[in-house]
Amino acid sequence: MRRAGTVVEVAQGVLVCRMADEDVDLGAMILDDSLTEVGRVVDVFGPVTEPFAAISPSDDVHPPRLVGEHVYVR
Template sequence: MRRVGTVVRTAGGLAIARGDPGTEPPRIGASVVDESLSTVGRVVDVFGPVGHPYVAVTPGDGVGLPDLVGGKLYAR
């Protein structure tokens, strides 16, 4: 598992996570889990600066987006 980053906001039904500096971003389509290893959703976009990208995650069924803000996400 690799760390995706920390969710900084929600927009357009997506969770937007700020990637960690110097780490390789996850692949589009990668499954995303939270700190308790519960499935959150899938990566749908990676954008922004190469050295510190943002990652857009589409939530899975029953996932409350506001609950994700401030939490850390991980890619499987």
């Protein structure tokens, strides 16, 4: 498991994450600090040197609570 990045906002029900690792695949599972699944990567966008990822949240996740939190990829 490695750090994927930091959630910076929620837009239209999707988590927007500034990625710390440029090598994250579409469909990758994203976890929080307690290793609970937050969602899956549905898009990677922005500049190559500082990409963002759109994460579709899991059904039991309250997206606003994750803003400012670090997330991880398995």
